[in-house]
Amino acid sequence: MTDTADLIRAVEQADTPPRLLVAVKTLAKAQDEAGIPTLIAVLGYNNPVAAEIAIDGLIQMGSASVQPLITLLDEYNYGARAYSIRALAAIADPRALDVLLASAATDFAPSVRRAAAKGLGSLHWDLLDSSLRSTAQAQAIETLSSIAQDADWSIRYAAIVGLQGLANLPELREAIAPVFEQTAQDADAAVRARVALATQTSP
Amino acid sequence: MDDEDDRTELGGYPLRRNAARALGKLGDRSAVSGLIRSLDCPDFYVREAAAQSLELLRDPAATPALMKLLEGGVSGAMPIPGRPHLAEPYESVMEALGAIGASEAVSLVEPFLQHPIPRVQFAALRSMYQLTGDETYGQRLVQALSEGDVKQKRIVLADLGAIGYLPAAEAIARSDAENSFKLLALKGLIEAHAAELLSTDSIRVLNLMDNLL
Numbered sequence: 001m002t003d004t005a006d007l008i009r010a011v012e013q014a015d016t017p018p019r020l021l022v023a024v025k026t027l028a029k030a031q032d033e034a035g036i037p038t039l040i041a042v043l044g045y046n047n048p049v050a051a052e053i054a055i056d057g058l059i060q061m062g063s064a065s066v067q068p069l070i071t072l073l074d075e076y077n078y079g080a081r082a083y084s085i086r087a088l089a090a091i092a093d094p095r096a097l098d099v100l101l102a103s104a105a106t107d108f109a110p111s112v113r114r115a116a117a118k119g120l121g122s123l124h125w126d127l128l129d130s131s132l133r134s135t136a137q138a139q140a141i142e143t144l145s146s147i148a149q150d151a152d153w154s155i156r157y158a159a160i161v162g163l164q165g166l167a168n169l170p171e172l173r174e175a176i177a178p179v180f181e182q183t184a185q186d187a188d189a190a191v192r193a194r195v196a197l198a199t200q201t202s203p
Numbered sequence: 204m205d206d207e208d209d210r211t212e213l214g215g216y217p218l219r220r221n222a223a224r225a226l227g228k229l230g231d232r233s234a235v236s237g238l239i240r241s242l243d244c245p246d247f248y249v250r251e252a253a254a255q256s257l258e259l260l261r262d263p264a265a266t267p268a269l270m271k272l273l274e275g276g277v278s279g280a281m282p283i284p285g286r287p288h289l290a291e292p293y294e295s296v297m298e299a300l301g302a303i304g305a306s307e308a309v310s311l312v313e314p315f316l317q318h319p320i321p322r323v324q325f326a327a328l329r330s331m332y333q334l335t336g337d338e339t340y341g342q343r344l345v346q347a348l349s350e351g352d353v354k355q356k357r358i359v360l361a362d363l364g365a366i367g368y369l370p371a372a373e374a375i376a377r378s379d380a381e382n383s384f385k386l387l388a389l390k391g392l393i394e395a396h397a398a399e400l401l402s403t404d405s406i407r408v409l410n411l412m413d414n415l416l
Contacts, residue, residue, distance in 0.1 A: 048379075111382060118416040154386055158416045189397035190390040190412070196401045197409055 004032040011038050017047065024050045028057025033064045040072045044080035051083050059090045066093045073099065078109035085112050089119025094128040097136055101143050104162075110152055117158035120144055121165025137172060145179045153188040160191065164198035204237045215246045223249055227256025235262045242268045247283075251292035258299035266305040272296045273311040277318050293318075294326035298365070301330030309334050321351065322358050329362040341368040348378045356380040364388035367395020369404050376411040386415050 007027040014020035024042055027035045035057075042054040058065040069088050074080035085103055088096040096119070103116035120140045125133055141163070148159040160183060167176045184195045204226075209218035223241050226234035234256070241253035242265075250272070257265045272291045280289050297315060300308040312334065315327035325347060332340035347359045348371075357380055363371045364387055375388045389412050393405055 114382075114416040118413070153390070154383070157386075157412070161413055161416060188390070188394075189400070190393040190409075193393050193397070193400045193405050194409055194412075197406060200401065 004030060004034045007032075008035055008038045011042065017050075020045070020047065020050055021053065024053045024057075028053050028060075031057070031061055033061065036061065036065055036068045037072060040068060040084065043083040044074050044077045046079065051080075055083055055087050055090075058087045062091050063093060066091055066095050070096060070099050078107070078112055081107070082109060082111040082115055085115040085119065089115055089122070092119070092122050092124045094123045094125060094136065097123065097140070101139055104147060104159075105143050110154055113147070113155050114158035117144060117147060117155065117162045118165075119162070121162030125169070137166065137169070138175075141166060141172065141175055145176075148179055148183050153186075153191055156183065156186060156188070156191050157194050160194045160198055167198065204241055216244065216249055219244065219246065219249045220252050223252035223256055227252075227259040230260065232260060232262055235260055235264055239265050239268045242272060247286070247288055247292065251288075251295050254292050254295035254299045258295065258302045261303050263303055263305065266300065266303055266308065269296050269300050269303075270305070270308050270311055273300075273308070273315070276311075277314050280315070280318060280323070289320075289323075293323055297326045297330040301333035301366075304333065306334050321347070321355055325359055325362050329366050332366050332368065338370070341366065341370065344368065345371045345374045348374050353380055357384045360384045360388040361391075364391025367392050369396065369408070372404075372408050372411055376415065382415040386412055389415075 007023070007030055010023035011020065011027055014023045024039070028039060039054040039057050043051050045051065058069065065087065069084050073084055085100070088100065100116045100119050103112050104120060107113050107116070120143065123140075125137065128136055144159045144162045144166070147155050148163065150156050150159070163176050163179060166172050180195055180199050184192060184199070186192050186195065204219055204222050206216060206218045209216065211217060219241065223238060226238055238253045238257050238260070241249050244250055244253070254269065257269065273293065273296060275290065280291065280293055282289055293315060297312050300312060309331070312327055312330045315323055316331065318324055318327065325344060328340045328344050331337065332344070344359055344363055348356060348363070356378055360375060360378065360380060361384070363375060369392055372389065372392055375385055378385060389408050392408050396402065396405060399405070
């Protein structure tokens, strides 16, 4: 049985890309919480293949990855930040709500904003105390409705994807319907098509 | 477009370049004759901006003047010593002819498939696909997505988006480039087939786009 500390050292000391990939794969497969900060560090190595492996490992560890992903969010490297937000969106733990709201609304990197907007639509709301749930959902709808008017078409597109996720909840549908109505007139055909798809599957 | 005052050290016309670019974005057909005249401007960048604007305006009246810039063929399409560009803005010219649908230009565009510079080949492929509808050219662009460095892949992604080549959707989504470039290319596929907003094809493309967010 290899010690996780050895696996972490193997990642940190990998001196060629192939060695790095093997080391990250092994660490991700070990599914040991002690390896989480190292897997998060890999997201900032500027190596997309290694990052994808690390992301999968973090997502599989689910709940345990959430707080470290939030705490260690890379303020300087937006590529790393986009990976972290994608991991948080996939894990869908509502503890990530605040960071997803802020990222969707104000991050300067479109890739980060898109990942956050999509994530806001698919959080596991049932993990949230029922007294907090409707406020949290209202915040998500408010942020997504606002960025559904963004100047960048890809942000508007991601907002629609997020809103579609929320509109799957019957009690939220009424609040979201006017946004779909408005964005159905979007200047970009891709956004209009996405609205059509969203309203088709959530009538 | 006839400004003589604003000149660079090398004799360029910055004001004319900006004017030529802006005229395409305005989408006003009355700009076409001025842009056609600008294809004769001694400044390469004015000719390039004019060709790009004529691509946006898609007026067949520009076809003869655009074709003239290709007449030197591949042997004339060589780098200008001391400058970062070829003798003419071949890529923009071929792309404009493709967008206009100037089928009479096929025999002038075709030789550029053999040009030694990959991005000129890609522009020729893109144009030939638009002019002939022959799938072979689209497939060759898809093939190019699995070759070359990331810079080249970004160019090919833009080309596939511009021609709206639906069979490329999965290859675009899989390609080894940033999600922003892949999303933009897939958006091009949707736009090219926007007459029916929700077809089986567009839903397929939208699902690929969702996975890139």
